[in-house]
Amino acid sequence: MDIFVQILLNSLETGGIYALAALGIILIFRTSVTTNFAQGSISMFSAFLATIVLIRTGISPILAALVGMVFALVLGVLVDFFVISRAQKVNPVSKQIITLGLIMIFLGLAPMLFGTDPLQFPRFVYGSYSFFGATISYNAIFNIVVGLVLMGILFFALQKTKWGLSVRATASNDIVARMMGIPTASVTRASWAIAAALGTLSALMLAPTNSVNLSMMDTVQVTALLACILGGFTSFYGAVIAAYLIGFASNLISFYVSSIWSDSILYLLILITILFKPTGLFGKKVIKKV
Amino acid sequence: MDNMTNKLLKVENLSIAFGGLKAVDNLSFDINDGEIFGLIGPNGAGKTTVFNCITQFYKPDEGNIFFKTNTGEVENLVGKKTHELIGKGLVRTFQNIELIRELTVVENVMVGAHIEFKASLFNQFFRLKKTREEENRIRKRAEEILDHFGLSSIKDMLVAGQPYGVLKKIELARALMLDPKLIILDEPAAGLNDSETMSLVNIIKEIKNERNCSILLIEHDMKFVNGLCDRICAINFGKLLAIGTPKEIQENEQVQIAYLGKEDD
Amino acid sequence: MNNKLTDLYKTHKPYSQYALFGIILSLLPLLVSLGLVKYSLLTTVASILIYSIVALGLNLLLGYSGLISLGTAGFMGMGTYLTAFITADLGLPFELALIISVAVPMLIGVLTGLVSLRIEGYYLAIATLAISEILRKVFVEFDFVTNGFSGKQAQYPKLLGFLQLDRNGTYILIVFFLVLVMVMMHNLVNSHTGRALSTMRGSEAAASAMGINIYRHRLLSFAIAVAFSALGGVLYMHFVKYTYPNAWILMLSLNILAVIVIGGVRSISGTILGAFIVFGVPDLILKRLPIIGSIDGAAYIFNGLLIILVILFYPNGLINMRYDIQRNFNKQFKRGENING
Numbered sequence: 046m047d048i049f050v051q052i053l054l055n056s057l058e059t060g061g062i063y064a065l066a067a068l069g070i071i072l073i074f075r076t077s078v079t080t081n082f083a084q085g086s087i088s089m090f091s092a093f094l095a096t097i098v099l100i101r102t103g104i105s106p107i108l109a110a111l112v113g114m115v116f117a118l119v120l121g122v123l124v125d126f127f128v129i130s131r132a133q134k135v136n137p138v139s140k141q142i143i144t145l146g147l148i149m150i151f152l153g154l155a156p157m158l159f160g161t162d163p164l165q166f167p168r169f170v171y172g173s174y175s176f177f178g179a180t181i182s183y184n185a186i187f188n189i190v191v192g193l194v195l196m197g198i199l200f201f202a203l204q205k206t207k208w209g210l211s212v213r214a215t216a217s218n219d220i221v222a223r224m225m226g227i228p229t230a231s232v233t234r235a236s237w238a239i240a241a242a243l244g245t246l247s248a249l250m251l252a253p254t255n256s257v258n259l260s261m262m263d264t265v266q267v268t269a270l271l272a273c274i275l276g277g278f279t280s281f282y283g284a285v286i287a288a289y290l291i292g293f294a295s296n297l298i299s300f301y302v303s304s305i306w307s308d309s310i311l312y313l314l315i316l317i318t319i320l321f322k323p324t325g326l327f328g329k330k331v332i333k334k335v
Numbered sequence: 336m337d338n339m340t341n342k343l344l345k346v347e348n349l350s351i352a353f354g355g356l357k358a359v360d361n362l363s364f365d366i367n368d369g370e371i372f373g374l375i376g377p378n379g380a381g382k383t384t385v386f387n388c389i390t391q392f393y394k395p396d397e398g399n400i401f402f403k404t405n406t407g408e409v410e411n412l413v414g415k416k417t418h419e420l421i422g423k424g425l426v427r428t429f430q431n432i433e434l435i436r437e438l439t440v441v442e443n444v445m446v447g448a449h450i451e452f453k454a455s456l457f458n459q460f461f462r463l464k465k466t467r468e469e470e471n472r473i474r475k476r477a478e479e480i481l482d483h484f485g486l487s488s489i490k491d492m493l494v495a496g497q498p499y500g501v502l503k504k505i506e507l508a509r510a511l512m513l514d515p516k517l518i519i520l521d522e523p524a525a526g527l528n529d530s531e532t533m534s535l536v537n538i539i540k541e542i543k544n545e546r547n548c549s550i551l552l553i554e555h556d557m558k559f560v561n562g563l564c565d566r567i568c569a570i571n572f573g574k575l576l577a578i579g580t581p582k583e584i585q586e587n588e589q590v591q592i593a594y595l596g597k598e599d600d
Numbered sequence: 601m602n603n604k605l606t607d608l609y610k611t612h613k614p615y616s617q618y619a620l621f622g623i624i625l626s627l628l629p630l631l632v633s634l635g636l637v638k639y640s641l642l643t644t645v646a647s648i649l650i651y652s653i654v655a656l657g658l659n660l661l662l663g664y665s666g667l668i669s670l671g672t673a674g675f676m677g678m679g680t681y682l683t684a685f686i687t688a689d690l691g692l693p694f695e696l697a698l699i700i701s702v703a704v705p706m707l708i709g710v711l712t713g714l715v716s717l718r719i720e721g722y723y724l725a726i727a728t729l730a731i732s733e734i735l736r737k738v739f740v741e742f743d744f745v746t747n748g749f750s751g752k753q754a755q756y757p758k759l760l761g762f763l764q765l766d767r768n769g770t771y772i773l774i775v776f777f778l779v780l781v782m783v784m785m786h787n788l789v790n791s792h793t794g795r796a797l798s799t800m801r802g803s804e805a806a807a808s809a810m811g812i813n814i815y816r817h818r819l820l821s822f823a824i825a826v827a828f829s830a831l832g833g834v835l836y837m838h839f840v841k842y843t844y845p846n847a848w849i850l851m852l853s854l855n856i857l858a859v860i861v862i863g864g865v866r867s868i869s870g871t872i873l874g875a876f877i878v879f880g881v882p883d884l885i886l887k888r889l890p891i892i893g894s895i896d897g898a899a900y901i902f903n904g905l906l907i908i909l910v911i912l913f914y915p916n917g918l919i920n921m922r923y924d925i926q927r928n929f930n931k932q933f934k935r936g937e938n939i940n941g
Contacts, residue, residue: 142911145670306737324719435806461784
């Protein structure tokens, strides 16, 4: 029982990290029709910046995270302004390759600007709390709550605000949306900015346990993409629920089977799942027009 | 399954809905051997949807599509894979010409005989005897068809940049490569001028007579259909209005209403 | 001539050009032994040629099926470990190792493809990304075969059981395989499978109406891409004689994609040009420049920027420059003629 509670608590934290990253990928997929492979690299890059700022100025980790997220917002806007917005007529495959090119640029720039050594980013809050024989750090609680609140705000915004309506309209048909007077270009730009900020937050939540390094987001990136597949690229909620499910499964496998192979086993399980459920757990089948 | 002597295709109670909207509603008709059959209806009547159901691009919700295949057996096409149909003797063309720009004219036509190629991957990698023999045989057949259409002078040119009327002919040539029993033409006259349309009518008649096959075509140009088809099926809102000879259809009141609207409106 | 004829579609057979290319490349060891070029250049060129082989396979996948694989490095790495294990640990012949080391990755590739190719094209990229992460884990953790992070060694190949190659001999073997792969790709693209792939790319609707099984052809092109990746891995292992897990990271897969995009999608000579740019320029030029040369990551930035610039402004790849230059030259020439006349 106590072990199970512990696993559940851990899963809420890891699931939240995956969910933030996955949400960013879906947001971009729905507005730019591309799977953004560079989500993790942009997040890693911004996390490095936040850490450098923290080290140089000695501000609190929370403030540093905010600086990192604001930087990520700007970075997202720049990426869209200089690259993505100019690639509207490019076919979807080449667009994917563009995001792969972005990985190369950020992975090349990072060691140039921030050095090659891994950096330490502290926890947001210290201390821990025990109940039912399980222990949870205040930092984990902070991460879980911040993650949930942010996602709650985002879902509320998607459903209830004019911006959300514009995103959903752009997602369902950008040409019609443009004809209806929706500024699809700025909707897309905002999506890139928000996605980058969400990813950066997930990177900084991960940082205390993994250190800030060039490959820190590799696993998160793969897992978030798989969460999108598992949840179905057609649904915002699907990816988030899938991310939490994956977080849970990952902790279960690490504890009961093997911690070394947990990611590999998980990836295989997800691939096998889509063999039987090709549109994902929550995806809808789309009929293509001939 | 009922009697299919003299019949090539039998569409039975076909229905398909997209999100609650019935695009085709309980439609039945059949096509005889060696017949040119027209499917007409105003825009949005569901003609192309019927085509896509027959060719299994869409999976119908209800109904059967019986087809007498190359081997003379009658099969229900519903549930078959799209790419299996050409081997049974059913081939189609497209409303917005679907040719490959980067391939030459003759290569595009050769694609029509794709399923006849049997050379293995290894054989193709090293261009061994079987590959060369197949390539030559099928290229020759493609050239003959192109010659028949008066296109031999452009056979080695790329498809990109050819005029529209020529593209229509190339697509038709591609459809003929395997001697199909049924050719389905999706708006063959769309975008053609009068003289091109006339030449197309002749070609279609010639194909039917020389190749002993049936032709199913969609069109909303009534003049074109009347001059060409043996029988016509008129539909509107996915439902059958009437089946009959061109004359019968022209005189049918419901068809007139669907096309022209009610007079007392 | 408005039609851009990529060189895969030339009606005449370019075998003699390929052979000539091979012969010129084979002269390099001679130049090295004459002291005309540096010893290290042979290594650089050999690796460029190996990556060309890998990229040619991937070009079929990307160019004709419109699919991206991010598992290239993983499958290449698998080829290196398998051949090292079979020749060095088991002491079996090079030829057998070559066959097994290509077949096993291909099988894994086909399984990956079976799962991911049924739905949307972009699923393959994600699935192969996951598979390559798993493979890297295997390279590290199966240390009883792979030696973990310390890496694994193998020797120059011994052909037919008695012909022991040296460094130059192995280089010639690589050239031979490259020319062979170029010929094979040219033949395939100009046979019915190639036309089927082109048709699929141009119009999936037309392809299925003409009896082309899209799923099977996607799988086929992916299997070929994986096989050539593994072949590249085998050749790499027996030339470099050393493999370790961090050689087979995502960055290499991205570089191979860069080769195709920068050089020219669906072009054999474009792929070779791309390989020289992506793997040659950083090694031969960037590293020698003052300041930039000493910076880590300059090559990544160079290739990443080039990918984006080419896609945005020169989507047919740099190989098409020769047509554009030719056209401009002709224009200039004709204008000159007119003035004179």
